[in-house]
Amino acid sequence: MPYNVLTVCTGNICRSPAAEALLRSRLDDSVHVLSAGTGALVGRPVPARMAELVTAAGGEVANFAARQATPAMIQESDLILTLTVRHRAWVVDQVPAAVRRTLTLRELGRLVSTIPPGVFDPSTLPDDAARLAALLPLALGERRRHAGRRHDDDVVDPYGRSGAAYRTSFDQITSGLTPVLRAIAARPRGSLDWPRADHR
Template sequence: MSARRSFVFGFPCDLRLPDREFSGCSIIDSISGTRQFYGTRSASIPVPLSCQSIRKALSAISPCGGRAAHWRGTTAPTPGEPVPLDPSDQAAADPFATARPFTILAVCTGNICRSPAVERLLVAALDPDSGVRVTSAGVRAVVGAPMPAPMAALVRAAGADPDGFAARQLTEPMLRDADLVLALTKWHRAQIVSLYPGAVRRTFTVRELARLVSSVDPASLPDAGAGARLAALLPLAAAQRGVRRVAAGDDDVVDPYGRSDETYQRSFDELAPAVAEIVRVVRG
């Protein structure tokens, strides 16, 4: 490692160069105009800096994988002026800078009965331009399967469209991309968090979330689209967790798959009011 006092734009600085980093790169040739200095530990040589050498260095970085090419031809910002971001970094710096919708992911076991019903009821209740995207998946999905006829009939009778549905297997990227995950039972919630622990604070059972938001005054949420209101609602709901006890099973929706029409009706009667309560608060 070597160091040398130099000056950049009139200000003193110490330039420290690692011995082996960027071995084989042409940056040093561009700065020094001489042979390549890297490749052996004994070859570390300090490099003087100047405005011209900096410009040459920036031109040389891009073949080595840098982003200097993006800024060629631009004017350097004046002191105190914010430096513009590369467009590929802008979304990471400000997640609200893009038109990305607020994504809700409903999750049950097979993704053929309960979570599809939640998905289609939410889609029907929220305006197409609400800024909300709703999908569903299963922890043990019957991949590609449609909604069973009894559940499809109940969804249709409620004014939603069950047609064209196909079950999907839950994956970690789905959970990573979701802003809100609605599980149908506490067991599903545990499976979700096990698969992707980062989703813990934004994962609720659908009945749990309905119970938690029931005390929220819709007027306290932003006067904006459903996506912005949901984003504001989640921290309020999370803060209510554990405030009051609920009986075991109260937050679960019964699985009707392969059972009687009465069980399908019971399952729908457990999930539909919860969806309606969430929509009521979001729509104001």
């Protein structure tokens, strides 16, 4: 049975589809990744500037069409990664029971990065679904370590802005994903550097 990951932003045309595509490019077939928006521009494609960045990093968004997030999607997801704190609040408002499996993408990366060495051994688990399922409670346990400090866990919305804004948004997404992908790597998967198109 696959492990279902849902990424959520506002319009579902820039940030959440980028996160979806990048996760799909790095995870095995045991994980099913979907994205949706809290106020989706339904049917719209990913803008060219974000598409170029994602494609350069190995993701695929050519046939993407934006979709609206629904309570059913949330209920069916094992992990919901939102692109801002406000999106997280929206998800939990829709399905309160999802509170313990809904984090901002950058929060998850931040929490995973402080899990002590040796606590989590991905090589003992059969696939990425099992590794993500085991990693989530360990990450949530790290919230105590981060309490009392101010954190910026939002990914900037680049829609309609400059190429530099798209690059900033993309970099925030990849910096959030990198600790998670490193943590669940049971064997070397090649570089986790994210090549990208250059936007000025």
